[in-house]
Amino acid sequence: MLTYLRYAILTIIALVLLTIALANRTVVTVQLLPDTLAGVTGFNLSVTLPLFIILGLAIGFGLLLGFVWEWVREHGYRSEAARARREAQALRADLQRVETIAPQTRKDDVLAVLEAR
Structure with a gap:
């Protein structure tokens, strides 16, 4: 019974993530520095990806940072x-x-x- 409940919850989470991904397919450019600061330093790292990938990477990085912080604590x-x-x-x-x-x-x-x- 508990196994079915786990699969049901995982299915719901997958559907929510899929819905968020489909709603945020727009391609966006993320820049490391603002344009004025990039002109002063001479470089600007930028990446162009769909928004759901950037959101997923940000959430994953936050989770990883939290796990490391807790492990050290x-x-x-x-x-x-x-x-x-x-x-x-x-x-x-x-x-x-x-x-x-x-x-x-x-x-x-x-x-x-x-x-x-």
Whole structure:
């Protein structure tokens, strides 16, 4: 059921994007600099494409920039999680070492740990 819902949502998104593309087929020229500044610098980069391609590239660039920004922002959380993972692994290894060394006949775990050291 959930698979059909996902396909339905993807179909609706595709139809909306197709409608936007058909409505914005006009060819436009995008310039890097205004004409007056281009005259001073001596160059002007310009591109002529259909408007829907320019809109799609702008949205894609914005998404990519947002993903990179979020990845950089979460660096501290990832490093803290890696540190906690290493600490938990060390504690598990220590617990396993103590359990193999400590006699299994003891009823008191605290005394078994103290005797193992």
